[in-house]
Amino acid sequence: MADLSYNFAGIKSPNPFWLASAPPTDKEYNVVRAFEAGWGGVVWKTLGEDPPVVNVSSRYGAVQLNGQRMMGFSNIELITDRPLDVNLEEIARVKKNWPDRAVVVSLMVPCEEEPWKRILRKVEDTGADGVELNFGCPHGMSERGMGSAVGQVPEYVEMVTRWCKEHSDLPVIVKLTPNITDIRTAARAAVRGGADAVSLINTINSIVSVDLDVMAPTPIVDGKGAHGGYCGPAVKPIALNMVAEIARDPECRGIPVSGIGGIANWRDGAEFMALGCGSVQVCTAAMHYGFRIVDDMITGLSNWMDEKGYRSIDDFRSMAVPNVANWNELNMNYDIKARINQDSCIKCGLCHITCEDTSHQAITATRVEGARLYEVVDKECVGCNLCMLACPVDNCITMERVDKDKPYMNWNQDPRNPFSTAAE
Amino acid sequence: MVFQGHEAAIFAPLFSNMNMGVRVMSDIAAGRLSGEELAENFADIHPPLDAKSAHIEASRCYFCYDAPCMEACPTGIDIPSFIRKISTDNVRGSAIDILEENIMGGACARVCPTEVLCEGACVRTAQEGKPVTIGALQRFATDWLMEKGEQPFTRAAKTGKKVAIIGAGPAGLSAAHRLSQLGHDCEVFEALPKSGGLNEYGIADYKVVDNFAQKEVEFILGLGGITVHHGKKLGQELALGTLRNDFDAVFIGSGQGAVQALALEGENIEGVFNAVDYIADLRQTPDKSKLPIGRRVVVIGGGSTAIDIAVKSKRLGAEDVTIVYRRGAEAMSATDVEQKFAQTNGVKIKHWMQPVGIMSDNGAVSAVEFEYTKQGPDGKLIGSGEKTTIEADMLFKAIGQLFVPDPVSGTAAQLELKHGKIAVDDSYATSLEGVYAGGDCIDGNVGLTVAAVQDGKKAALAINDYLAKK
Numbered sequence: 001m002a003d004l005s006y007n008f009a010g011i012k013s014p015n016p017f018w019l020a021s022a023p024p025t026d027k028e029y030n031v032v033r034a035f036e037a038g039w040g041g042v043v044w045k046t047l048g049e050d051p052p053v054v055n056v057s058s059r060y061g062a063v064q065l066n067g068q069r070m071m072g073f074s075n076i077e078l079i080t081d082r083p084l085d086v087n088l089e090e091i092a093r094v095k096k097n098w099p100d101r102a103v104v105v106s107l108m109v110p111c112e113e114e115p116w117k118r119i120l121r122k123v124e125d126t127g128a129d130g131v132e133l134n135f136g137c138p139h140g141m142s143e144r145g146m147g148s149a150v151g152q153v154p155e156y157v158e159m160v161t162r163w164c165k166e167h168s169d170l171p172v173i174v175k176l177t178p179n180i181t182d183i184r185t186a187a188r189a190a191v192r193g194g195a196d197a198v199s200l201i202n203t204i205n206s207i208v209s210v211d212l213d214v215m216a217p218t219p220i221v222d223g224k225g226a227h228g229g230y231c232g233p234a235v236k237p238i239a240l241n242m243v244a245e246i247a248r249d250p251e252c253r254g255i256p257v258s259g260i261g262g263i264a265n266w267r268d269g270a271e272f273m274a275l276g277c278g279s280v281q282v283c284t285a286a287m288h289y290g291f292r293i294v295d296d297m298i299t300g301l302s303n304w305m306d307e308k309g310y311r312s313i314d315d316f317r318s319m320a321v322p323n324v325a326n327w328n329e330l331n332m333n334y335d336i337k338a339r340i341n342q343d344s345c346i347k348c349g350l351c352h353i354t355c356e357d358t359s360h361q362a363i364t365a366t367r368v369e370g371a372r373l374y375e376v377v378d379k380e381c382v383g384c385n386l387c388m389l390a391c392p393v394d395n396c397i398t399m400e401r402v403d404k405d406k407p408y409m410n411w412n413q414d415p416r417n418p419f420s421t422a423a424e
Numbered sequence: 425m426v427f428q429g430h431e432a433a434i435f436a437p438l439f440s441n442m443n444m445g446v447r448v449m450s451d452i453a454a455g456r457l458s459g460e461e462l463a464e465n466f467a468d469i470h471p472p473l474d475a476k477s478a479h480i481e482a483s484r485c486y487f488c489y490d491a492p493c494m495e496a497c498p499t500g501i502d503i504p505s506f507i508r509k510i511s512t513d514n515v516r517g518s519a520i521d522i523l524e525e526n527i528m529g530g531a532c533a534r535v536c537p538t539e540v541l542c543e544g545a546c547v548r549t550a551q552e553g554k555p556v557t558i559g560a561l562q563r564f565a566t567d568w569l570m571e572k573g574e575q576p577f578t579r580a581a582k583t584g585k586k587v588a589i590i591g592a593g594p595a596g597l598s599a600a601h602r603l604s605q606l607g608h609d610c611e612v613f614e615a616l617p618k619s620g621g622l623n624e625y626g627i628a629d630y631k632v633v634d635n636f637a638q639k640e641v642e643f644i645l646g647l648g649g650i651t652v653h654h655g656k657k658l659g660q661e662l663a664l665g666t667l668r669n670d671f672d673a674v675f676i677g678s679g680q681g682a683v684q685a686l687a688l689e690g691e692n693i694e695g696v697f698n699a700v701d702y703i704a705d706l707r708q709t710p711d712k713s714k715l716p717i718g719r720r721v722v723v724i725g726g727g728s729t730a731i732d733i734a735v736k737s738k739r740l741g742a743e744d745v746t747i748v749y750r751r752g753a754e755a756m757s758a759t760d761v762e763q764k765f766a767q768t769n770g771v772k773i774k775h776w777m778q779p780v781g782i783m784s785d786n787g788a789v790s791a792v793e794f795e796y797t798k799q800g801p802d803g804k805l806i807g808s809g810e811k812t813t814i815e816a817d818m819l820f821k822a823i824g825q826l827f828v829p830d831p832v833s834g835t836a837a838q839l840e841l842k843h844g845k846i847a848v849d850d851s852y853a854t855s856l857e858g859v860y861a862g863g864d865c866i867d868g869n870v871g872l873t874v875a876a877v878q879d880g881k882k883a884a885l886a887i888n889d890y891l892a893k894k
Contacts, residue, residue, distance in 0.1 A: 066483035066511070067476075346547040349489030365490060372490060392486050393551060 002305035003312045004298065006040075008278045009197040009256040010171045011129045013040035013102035016313055017269065017297045020260050020281035021045050021106035021132060021175075024291070026080055028090035032097075037291035038298060041102025043199075043281060046079035046134045047087050047119065049109050053078040053140075061208040061218040061225075063234060072234035073284045074208040076219060076226050078140045079108055084122070092126040102279075103127075104173065108134040108146050111156055113163050120168040130170050133160060135186070136177035136202025138229045148202070151177035154189035161193025173258060176200040176242075178235075183242040188251045198246065199258035199281065201239045203229025232284035236262030240275060244324045247276035264293070266300030273313060274320035328411040335403035336383035338363070338376045344396040347372040351387035351397060359386050378402075450695055450788040451719040451817045456741025462712040465739035469630040470534070470560065478564040482511035485556045488547055493558060496545035498870075499526035499878045503542055507561055519569035520576050522562055525881075527601045528594055530570060530640050531623045532874045533563035534631050537728070539761040541874070570639065575646040580607035585891045588613065588671040590658050593621020594873045595677030595863025597644050598880025599887070603675075604649035606888045611671070612650060615657035619645075621679060623873060625704040628732045630739075664839070668858060672894065673887045676846065676854070676861040677880060681828040686724065686821055690782035695789035699723065699733035699822035706736060718817030721745045722792050724779055725822030726756035731763070733820045734771040745771045746814055750778040750797050750805060774814075778807065782819065791815045827865050842867040852883035853890075860887055 004015040018041035019025050019034050026045040034042060055077055063072035080087055095103045105128045109115035123131055134141075135151030142149040150156045157174065164172045174190035176183060178201040190198050205227050207217040217225035239261025246252045259272030264285035272280050285293055310316045340351065340363075352365040352374050362380035366373045376387075388397040411417050457465070473481065485507040493503045501522050509518035522529035538544070538559040546555035569576065585608045589596045592614035600610040618624050620637040627637070645652070656662050658678055667674050683698045685691060695718070709715055717740040723730050726749040737745045749756055752775050753763060763773060781793035791813050800806040827845045840847045840855035845867040852860045862879025864871055869879065 067480035346550040347488075347492055348486045348547045349491070350486060353489035372492070392547075 002302045002310060004040075004302060004305075006278055006313050008102070008258065009130070009173065011041070011102045011104060011279075012100075013279065014100055015040035015298050015301075016273070016277075016279045017294055018042060018102060018104070018258070018279050018281045019286060019291075020283040021134065022283040022287070023077065024283060024286050026082070028094055031090075031094050031103075034286075034291045034294075035094075035098045035101050038294045039101070039291065041104065041129075041279070043104045043106050043132050044087065044091055044128075046106040046108045046137070047084055047123075048079045048107075048141075048146075049115055049119070050084050052081045052083055055081050056221050058219045058221045061228060062232075063208050070232055070284060070288045072206075072208060072230055073232035073287070074206050074219070074228035074230050075203070076139050076221075076228040079106075079134070079137070084119075088122055088126050091123075091128055095127045095129070102129050104130045104132050106132045106134050106175070108137065108141060111145060111150055111160060116160060116163045117167040120164060120170070124168055124170060128170070130173060130196070131164065131168065132173040132175050132199060133164060134175055134202075135160070136175050136179075136200075138177060138179050138203055138205045139227060148177040148179050151175075151186055151202070152180055154185045157186050157189040158193035161190050161195045165194040171196040173197040173199050175202055175260075177202045178238060178242055178261075179205050183245050184249045184252065187246045187249065187255070191252055191255055195255070197256035197258060197278075198252075199260055200246070201235065201242055201261045203231045204235055204238065206230030231261065233262045233264055236268060240271060243272060243277060244275045244321065247318065247321045248324055264288075266297045266304065269297060270301060270304060270316075271320075273317050275324070276318045276321055278313065278317065330410060331408050332411055332414045332416075333403050333406040333409050335401065335406075336399040337378050337381045337402050338383070338387050339398050339400045340374060340376060340387075341396050341398070342373075344393050345374065346393055346396075347374075348392060349374065350390045350392070354386055354390045359384060363387060450785065450790065452695065452716045453719075454716040455713040456717060457713075459713060462740070466629045466633075466712055468633045472567060473557075473560050473564045475564075478510055478561060481557055481561055482507045484548065485511075486547060492545040492547060493542040493556075496541045497525075498541070498872065498874045499532070499881070501525045501529070501562075503558055506565060507556065507558070510561055510565055515565055515568045516572075516574075516576075518565040522566055523569070523576065526874065526877050527598055527644055527881075528623070528640060528873060528877045529562055530566040530643075531594070531627075531632065531637065532877065533559050533566060534636070535623070535627050536872065536874050537759045537762065540759050570643055575643070577601075577605055577647055579604055579647060579649055582609070583607040583891065585609070585672040586611065586670075587887060587891075588667040588674045589677065590662065590667075590675065591615075591621065591677040591679055591863070591865075592619035592641070592652050592654075593677055593679055593863060594623060594876035595679075595865075595880040595883075596621070596675065597641065597650075598877040599675045599677060599860075599862065599884040600650045600880075601644050601647055602881050602884035603887060604647050606884070608649070608672075608888070608891065610650045612652040613656035613658070613662055614652055614654050615660075615678075617654050619652050619654075621677075621876075625707055626700060626729075627707075627873075628703075628736060629707060664856075664859070668856070672858070672891055674859045675880070675883055675887065676859065676865060677863040677876070679864045680825040682826040683821065684824040684826055686779055686823065688779060688782055690784055690789070691821075693782065693784050693789055694787055695817060696782065696819045697821070699725070699729050699820040700825065702820065703729070703733060703736070712740060715740055717742050719743045720814075720816050721818045721820065722814050722816040723747045723820045723822055724792075725749065725820075725824070726751070727758050727822065727824065728762060729825075730820075730822035731758045731766045731771075733822055734766050735769045737818070737820075738769050738771055742818075747771060747773045748777050748779070748792075748794060748814070749773065749775055751799070752776065777812070778805070780807075780811065783813070789816055789819050792819055825864070825871075845869075851886035851889075852879060853886065858890065858894075860890075 006016045021043040025042045059077045061074040062070045065071040105123045137147030141147035174195040176186050209218045257277045258279045259277035260281040263282050269280040352363045355363040360380050362377045391397045487504045491504045506518040506521035542558045543555035549555040587610050589612040592612045619641045623637040721737040721742045723734045734745050734747050776797045777794040780795045783791040793813050796808040796810045846861045848866050860883045862883045863876035
């Protein structure tokens with residue numbers, strides 16, 4: 001049996017699956033239910049200074065795709081709207097009752113040293129395992145000079161991180177906003193400020209839909225809507241890229257990363273771990289199905305690790321990082337062609353029409369004694385994968401490697417590149 | 425030998441045969457089931473999809489290029505297009521896609537044997553044995569439009585041309601609708617009191633509930649330019665020669681007026697019925713408890729009519745219902761799905777048996793004698809000489825319908841026939857100039873509503889060309 005326990009920047013948890021700072025971790029009641037279900041840790045919903053914020057009614061919106069609900073999810077909720085003391089008391093009790101689970105507290109106070117110092121002391125008193133600095137919330141709080149308003153200014157990120165490290169012994173995780181041009185600038189600032197870890201991504205600025213009857217963005221609050229924070233399965237590719245950017249950045253080398261963004265099952269989690277993450281955080285999937293999804297996450301990851309012979313998370317963590325390359329490092333001599341397995345072809349014609357209309361006219365459509373036949377024209381096929389991706393039958397279209405005995409040659413070495421560094 | 429006409433009147437004397445206690449000679453009775461049971465048995469067998477289910481089902485469509493389903497549809501509906509429009513909530517656009525090609529898209533959604541047409545050809549059938557339920561989606565879209573009470577089509581400027589249409593069934597109404605759209609005025613002549621043809625008189629109740637056939641007729645006539653005259657039968661109140669003189673063109677969509685006979689002694693005795701006649705009565709009787717049905721029912725035949733009458737008998741409360749077919753299951757013209765539907769309704773299907781005698785008791789059928797059959801070396805059916813008997817209070821003949829040539833061929837204007845039906849060329853033109861035909865009455869028609877609609881549509885286009893040149 002694989003060992004799923006993980007020590008993330010000094011924060012220990014029996015498995016790497018944490019609930020992200022969000023509504024599911026707003027109260028003792030929810031967190032206890034999560035721990036009962038098996039979650040390895042939680043990041044408690046962001047605490048701020050009293051008086052607590054006030055939330056609006058109508059807070060969430062979602063993108064649905066082909067009958068699948070909540071492919072993308074958006075919220076305009078603020079940080080916790082409960083008094084600070086109530087949260088702190090509950091955090092202390094939960095940590096006391098669940099000593100083996102990770103209890104990290106998310107924080108967001110004004111960008112001044114004193115408020116950070118004050119709140120850190122109070123959190124330390126609860127016995128919590130660490131803090132996560134919420135520099136990412138893109139709505140409501142950012143307009144008050146907090147959240148992503150801090151996260152978008154590297155100097156602020158560094159400054160606040162440094163204050164936290166100075167005023168507390170707790171591990172400090174800096175949560176990064178994706179609403180930024182280059183995620184590495186914020187991550188580097190966190191590293192310079194002494195952060196013990198970073199977590200990403202926070203939600204993305206978004207309007208999930210426009211109600212064409214009301215003529216307003218959703219979720220609608222009395223006829224109007226504000227931009228929200230986007231998350232859920234739809235954002236996973238964006239999160240993976242940002243995680244990879246940090247993982248292979250020399251200035252961020254070795255910084256523990258907690259992955260967040262569309263993680264709904266063990267496989268999603270494993271992908272984030274392959275790109276360097278030590279723990280992963282989940283919210284939307286839990287808000288869709290409830291806490292019991294963690295059972296599949298734990299057993300699925302464990303079974304896959306056993307199958308692969310990985311005994312611990314670190315056995316496979318970061319293994320995909322060296323294979324994340326820059327485009328100009330790719331082998332220009334690599335050549336693949338589409339191959340259609342005529343026995344499994346169901347004659348939907350999508351390979352033909354996508355290639356014919358939108359790509360390289362490399363798949364012909366003919367009839368042989370009335371029967372449809374789709375065939376690849378090797379000469380025209382550039383190996384783009386489009387037909388394989390459009391084909392609804394698994395493994396009906398595969399890509400076959402056809403370059404033979406050609407050496408590795410990247411774009412920098414390619415004679416077709418006007419700026420080539422090739423010898424000739 | 426051919427029997428014609430409606431034999432409903434036969435019911436009356438049967439009631440006197442009811443006999444309690446001792447051996448029942450002919451146990452035929454009405455009201456075998458309670459009103460609730462009958463209501464349930466004759467309710468919609470495929471309840472409509474709700475919007476959510478329709479969206480999910482529509483999302484299963486791959487939006488194929490050169491889609492096999494489209495090719496399998498006799499009316500050539502752009503199926504991927506109408507399904508995609510359901511998935512985007514463009515239901516009006518979806519319905520129009522369907523109705524532009526098939527004005528009876530609503531009826532066809534309910535009665536088409538989709539398992540051998542669009543759904544049989546669906547690539548998901550090849551992939552996973554579970555086609556997109558195209559029929560149910562088509563019903564969703566067309567119901568939506570018809571419930572809006574909207575007439576989505578308009579008539580072109582009037583041409584001043586008049587077309588006579590014989591028969592207000594699927595072929596005739598389809599032709600009338602298309603001709604009216606093209607600006608021609610149409611007068612439809614129908615022998616029966618209601619329009620709709622087999623949609624009204626032949627299709628099983630549980631496939632077309634809530635008076636759907638009449639609603640569809642109203643929808644089609646809602647275009648305008650079409651007048652229907654009832655009680656007008658070709659060869660009786662109508663003469664083809666007169667119609668040719670009075671109208672610019674004539675379309676014949678009169679269907680088949682007769683049923684095949686068994687050619688057995690006793691075929692006319694009490695308790696022996698033509699299935700199509702009984703089905704017509706059943707459709708026109710709102711109170712099913714008034715319909716007499718035998719305790720033991722035998723149906724002879726292998727097509728949709730045999731399945732329909734057998735299932736209906738069962739649903740009216742018959743105890744034992746047996747379909748007997750002279751060849752194997754694969755040779756039945758009823759589809760696999762239809763055969764299974766009968767079987768799950770408690771109907772027994774016996775194969776390789778042909779009727780050789782009708783036994784009677786007091787002038788009413790009491791049993792049917794069958795001879796076991798087999799296929800000879802030349803593929804022809806041969807009797808084995810071995811015999812068996814199945815007891816029956818009612819015997820239904822469902823071995824096919826026949827076109828009655830007399831009304832059209834017997835007039836001064838002679839129509840050429842082929843295989844006993846009206847011969848037409850590729851443009852549905854008959855041997856008489858200006859006279860076109862389609863639906864079940866023409867040679868080569870497969871006997872489906874959807875095929876009749878296509879015939880009507882194509883013939884209308886040909887008539888339009890003819891009128892333009894005239």
